[in-house]
Amino acid sequence: MSKDRDMSQALLDQVNQALRLGTALRIQGGNSKAMLGRPVTGELVDTRNHRGIVSYDPTELVITARAGTPLLEIEAALHEAGQMLPCEPPHLGVEATLGGAVAAGLSGPRRPWAGAVRDYVLGTRVITGHGKLLRFGGEVMKNVAGYDVSRLMAGSFGCLGLLTEVSLKVLPQPRQCLSLCLPMGRQQALAALAEWGQQPLPISAACHDGEALYLRLEGGEGSVQSARQRLGGDELDSGFWHDLREQRLAFFDDPAPLWRLSVPIASGALNLPGRQLIDWGGAQRWLKSSASAQSLRAAVAQVGGHVTGYAPGEDSSAPLPAALLRYHRALKQQLDPQGIFNPGRLYPDL
Numbered sequence: 001m002s003k004d005r006d007m008s009q010a011l012l013d014q015v016n017q018a019l020r021l022g023t024a025l026r027i028q029g030g031n032s033k034a035m036l037g038r039p040v041t042g043e044l045v046d047t048r049n050h051r052g053i054v055s056y057d058p059t060e061l062v063i064t065a066r067a068g069t070p071l072l073e074i075e076a077a078l079h080e081a082g083q084m085l086p087c088e089p090p091h092l093g094v095e096a097t098l099g100g101a102v103a104a105g106l107s108g109p110r111r112p113w114a115g116a117v118r119d120y121v122l123g124t125r126v127i128t129g130h131g132k133l134l135r136f137g138g139e140v141m142k143n144v145a146g147y148d149v150s151r152l153m154a155g156s157f158g159c160l161g162l163l164t165e166v167s168l169k170v171l172p173q174p175r176q177c178l179s180l181c182l183p184m185g186r187q188q189a190l191a192a193l194a195e196w197g198q199q200p201l202p203i204s205a206a207c208h209d210g211e212a213l214y215l216r217l218e219g220g221e222g223s224v225q226s227a228r229q230r231l232g233g234d235e236l237d238s239g240f241w242h243d244l245r246e247q248r249l250a251f252f253d254d255p256a257p258l259w260r261l262s263v264p265i266a267s268g269a270l271n272l273p274g275r276q277l278i279d280w281g282g283a284q285r286w287l288k289s290s291a292s293a294q295s296l297r298a299a300v301a302q303v304g305g306h307v308t309g310y311a312p313g314e315d316s317s318a319p320l321p322a323a324l325l326r327y328h329r330a331l332k333q334q335l336d337p338q339g340i341f342n343p344g345r346l347y348p349d350l
Helices: 002-021 071-080 098-104 186-196 221-231 239-245 293-301 322-335
Strands: 025-028 043-046 053-057 062-066 121-127 133-137 162-169 176-183 203-208 212-219 234-236 258-262 275-279 284-288 306-309
Touching: 002 025, 002 043, 002 121, 002 162, 053 071, 062 071, 062 098, 071 098, 098 162, 176 221, 186 203, 186 212, 186 275, 203 239, 212 221, 258 293, 293 306
Parallel strands: 025 043
Antiparallel strands: 053 062, 062 162, 121 133, 121 162, 176 212, 176 234, 203 212, 203 275, 258 284, 258 306, 275 284
């Protein structure tokens, strides 16, 4: 406990010094998500020394770890106990940390069926812009203006505070996992997914690369084998989903800029310039295209979606509607009134 206090105190001291001097802070863990959002200038806060699993009881299905703990370390401990992080947060680098995974809020192929990162955050310890280390969620509830602060940290990219500790709900690994490849076109695949989505099939991942539909079936042996016989296709190495999550498929080797499109799951095929990879059963589309951000956002907005660029720059984050931006500003003012945490990382004036 003494070592934990020392590590927390070092981070707290750095934040309080920044508040006294009016210095911006650039929060960083493994830096594996540096391509997302705008570049931040400021004094570096490296969380990687604040690491280690604080508590983990498999019978409680909860793990608590410090923000600088490598994701690999957490997943190894869970795997040994036959459990997992259901949201499959992408690493995008061997140095990825728990704090970075929560701050980025990214989820893997299981997202539409299991939920997002924020759905599994039970509690956090956060250093706020008031220079205090507070606990949110879990056993002690301290919310700001009615907000669930712990879950708001997911996807905030460090703009609301400095995460020091996270408690996550975990789940048992499925008893059986089987992956399939079914050759078919994009329209046929989207129609099939829409139909299967209304049926009790144990699908936990679905992807289409333009030529074939890839499915992952998870659950009890009986339900998986029954679905396998019904759906047909060829068995696929389950490593495919890891490569998809980590952007290691051949599709991602294309040198064109990478865009992430989030759209309603029943959007159908999108006529956009470049190459597409359908993920999340249709709700997430990866696009390799040199088209402008403005033209892509205009096209995707017509189906009720938004676009995120996977390269640092002014156009990487989708602009917020005015009403939503007011909420963001109000929340930022509550938690970081001096604006020292990752200023401008998500939006220019936050």
